[in-house]
Amino acid sequence: MKKNSKQDLLWIYRKMKTSRYFEERMEKAYLEGKQPVFNIGAGPVPGEMHLSNGQEPAAASMIVNLTKDDTVTATHRPHHQAIAKGVDLKKMTAEIFGKKTGLGKGKGGHMHLFDPIVKFSCGGIVGAGIPHAVGAALANKKKGTDRVAVAFIGEGAVNSGAFHESMNLAALWNLPLVVVVEDNSWGISVSKKNSTCVPTNDVRAAAYGIKGYGVRDNDPLKMYEVSKEAVERARKGEGPSIIEIETYRYLGHFQGDPELYRPKDEVSKLRAKDPIERLKKYLLEETLASEEDLRVLDQEIMKEVDNAYEFAINSAYPEPEEALEDVFV
Amino acid sequence: MPFDRTRMTINYLTMEATKQITRKLTGSKAMAQALEQEMNRDKNIFIMGEDVGKYGGIFGSTTGLYEKFGQERIMDTPISETGFIGAAIGAAAEGLRPIVELMFVDFHGVVMDQIYNHMAKIPYMSGGSVKLPIVLLTAVGGGYSDAAQHSQTLYASFGHLPGMKVVAPTFPNDIKGMLISAIRDDNPVVFMFHKTLQGLGWMDQLDASLGPVPEEVYTTPLDKAxxxxxxxxxxxxxxxxxxxxxxxxxxxxxxxxxxxxxxxxxxxxxxxxxxxxxxxxxxxxxxxxxxxxxxxxxxxxxxxxxxxxxxxxxxxxxxxxxxxxxxxxxxxxxxxxxxxxxxxxxxxxxxxxxx
CATH class of the missing domain: 3.40.50.920 (Rossmann fold)
Structure with missing residues (x-):
């Protein structure tokens, strides 16, 4: 997709920034109508809200290696993955606001975003997207294409049956599949230490006779390098792989999560190592971009996101009776 | 013995405390109280589920229990419903009385084989020789824009399948009484609690989610409207x-x-x-x-x-x-x-x- 590393790294930076700015606006939009008393069902964006601030490298540094025709299945925390995959930002935002112009005409909401044009889907059931990615990879192989499928999951999903069944199938059939495990250390309130019998999940690849990669400390550059290799292997028919990236969850599991289960200083420590700032520093040091270039880029990003919010906010709600449509196509 | 007015008064109050104290509790507090009282009574009872430990259950069903009973009896699990709900079956067959929480009833899809082909059928298939005294707690209901995979009640999906008692109380008083009955029942009981009726601070506030609940232990039948x-x-x-x-x-x-x-x-x-x-x-x-x-x-x-x-x-x-x-x-x-x-x-x- 991108010719060289400089382009790729700028692309990753752009997507990470877009995602971060999108989520920061969403944090505010979500709180509208929910203050001073928080009520999950109130305001212009009701329901659960899982934001991805801090987890951007997992998505951007992987998806830079994909094309529009490669498939991505994502999680209940899907915005960074959707933005990197090129999901229509206006329609995605409108969906999250429950508008008629949204990707699912207001029926899906933030956990259920579907954009078949860029082959993106996500869902609210942990681990459920993995077999879908297996199916997409199977279809790619049957059709004789070199397209790949990438399943994004959290570290919690690795303990679901769906993961193991899917990995065995993918390995057995030598499918062009990459599973990206976003290890943000927490399955809601349960720490990885208390949910997972091995320290890292890349080692589980051995159980399926496939390749496993580990990326430490939310490193966007290392994630890029490793993903590139995994995707190339899949494209060449060399089989599936698992990448686990240690990433950071800056916010609660959902907005409104009291987070009494984690140390108070955990997030400030993580924020001090922010991956976007680290990549920015790298771009400047390696003279891949100037301060001015990045300032201009940031302006473009903000404009794009602001436009999406404006589109969503100004769009109409569906008519009530539209609830009855689309059960069957 | 001289007339001791003080002592008499104290005795009188103690009697009141054990017999008649009724407090207004939310649905979630009524649940937690029922669980606590039953766990104090029977050491064979333990709870497994996602975020039931320090978090106290996403919808407050196990609030405060981790602090009282510790991780041996209030067990946080990985996101492995087939594993831990299936394990409840094995533990129940060995004589324990597991209580397991399926965080949202919508998640039944990943574990329905264990629930419906095993938990619900083993007592029958064994001709009654295997008892499975399991309570499956699960949160149901919508009305707060949680969309298609987190808002269902699925009352009928469970009610349709033979071999499980399925209850869905509304008011805190019934929640406590029916939960105690469910725990004491020797059959699998699916205990559905409605999120909006839990009286949680972060959801709609309803009068119905707060009601008088006697502090004493009592049971409410599982088969009566x-x-x-x-x-x-x-x-x-x-x-x-x-x-x-x-x-x-x-x-x-x-x-x-x-x-x-x-x-x-x-x-x-x-x-x-x-x-x-x-x-x-x-x-x-x-x-x-x-x-x-x-x-x-x-x-x-x-x-x-x-x-x-x-x-x-x-x-x-x-x-x-x-x-x-x-x-x-x-x-x-x-x-x-x-x-x-x-x-x-x-x-x-x-x-x-x-x-």
């Missing part, structure tokens, strides 16, 4: 939030000269035919309202019971209000349209009385 408002003109049958909406509707119907009786079904399986038939014999009219899907659901079951066994009492066709066979949509306007409410009930009743 409850008339929560007596009336003579029409019977409205609801479960959980639909009972709350039915009561709201009944209050408004008074202004129109209609005296509605409201039945809180409480038990999905077994269903209390007697209370339903007795009521319709009095009123001659029935509206069944359900926060589950329309087809093959509670509204169909209750209607079929009344049509087969109480037909002679009916003065008008039974009205059925339920989610019109669509997944629960996200957008507030769409969700509000598909979940029945007091206005829908009032309309149904008004159409019926002019029949």
């Amino acid at each position: 409850k008339v929560v408002r007596e009336g003579k003109d029409v019977t409205i049958v609801g479960v959980q939030m639909m009972t709350v909406e039915a009561l709201k509707a009944a209050d408004k119907l008074v202004e129109r000269g209609i005296d509605a009786e409201v039945i809180d079904l409480r038990s999905i399986k077994p269903i209390d035919k007697e209370t339903l038939l007795k009521s319709v014999a009095k009123t001659g009219r029935m509206v069944v309202v359900d926060e589950d899907y329309y087809s093959y659901g509670i509204t169909a079951e209750v209607s079929a019971i009344v049509a087969s066994e109480g037909f002679k009492h009916l003065k008008a066709p039974i009205a059925r209000l339920a989610i019109p066979d669509v997944p629960i949509p996200y957008s507030r306007v769409l969700e509000k349209y598909v979940i029945p409410d007091a206005n829908d009930i009032i309309n149904a009743v008004e159409n019926m009385v002019t029949y």
Whole structure:
């Protein structure tokens, strides 16, 4: 997709920034109508809200290696993955606001975003997207294409049956599949230490006779390098792989999560190592971009996101009776 | 012995404490109290589930229990429902009394084999020689825009399958009493609690989610519906939030000269035919309202019971209000349209009385 590393790294930076700015606006939009008393069902964006601030490298540094025709299945925390995959930002935002112009005409909401044009889907059931990615990879192989499928999951999903069944199938059939495990250390309130019998999940690849990669400390550059290799292997028919990236969850599991289960200083420590700032520093040091270039880029990003919010906010709600449509196509 | 007034007073108060203290509790506090009291009584009881430990259950069902009983008896699990709910079956067969929480009933999809092919059938297939005293706690219900995979009740999906008792109490008093009964029952019991009726600070605040709960240990039958408002003109049958909406509707119907009786079904399986038939014999009219899907659901079951066994009492066709066979949509306007409410009930009743 991108010719060289400089382009790729700028692309990753752009997507990470877009995602971060999108989520920061969403944090505010979500709180509208929910203050001073928080009520999950109130305001212009009701329901659960899982934001991805801090987890951007997992998505951007992987998806830079994909094309529009490669498939991505994502999680209940899907915005960074959707933005990197090129999901229509206006329609995605409108969906999250429950508008008629949204990707699912207001029926899906933030956990259920579907954009078949860029082959993106996500869902609210942990681990459920993995077999879908297996199916997409199977279809790619049957059709004789070199397209790949990438399943994004959290570290919690690795303990679901769906993961193991899917990995065995993918390995057995030598499918062009990459599973990206976003290890943000927490399955809601349960720490990885208390949910997972091995320290890292890349080692589980051995159980399926496939390749496993580990990326430490939310490193966007290392994630890029490793993903590139995994995707190339899949494209060449060399089989599936698992990448686990240690990433950071800056916010609660959902907005409104009291987070009494984690140390108070955990997030400030993580924020001090922010991956976007680290990549920015790298771009400047390696003279891949100037301060001015990045300032201009940031302006473009903000404009794009602001436009999406404006589109969503100004769009109409569906008519009530539209609830009855689309059960069957 | 000299007359000791102080001591007498203390004794009197102690007696009060054990017998008559009643506090207003939320649904979630009533649950936690029932669990705590039963766990104190029986060392074989333990709880497994996602975020039931320090978090206290996403919907507050195990609040404070981790601090009291520790991680040996309040076990946080990985996201492995087939594993830990299946493990409850194995542990129950060994004589323990596991309580497991399926965080949202919507997640049944990943574990239904264990629930329905095993938990529900092993006692029968073994000719009664294997007992599975399991309580499966699960949160149900929508109304807060949590969309298609986190808002269902699925009362009927569970009620349809033989081998499990399925209960869905509405008010804190019943929540406590029925949970204690469920724990003491030697059969698998699916105990559905409605998120909005838990009285959680971060959801809609409803009067119905706070109610008097005796501190003493008591049981409430698992197979009895409850008339929560007596009336003579029409019977409205609801479960959980639909009972709350039915009561709201009944209050408004008074202004129109209609005296509605409201039945809180409480038990999905077994269903209390007697209370339903007795009521319709009095009123001659029935509206069944359900926060589950329309087809093959509670509204169909209750209607079929009344049509087969109480037909002679009916003065008008039974009205059925339920989610019109669509997944629960996200957008507030769409969700509000598909979940029945007091206005829908009032309309149904008004159409019926002019029949």
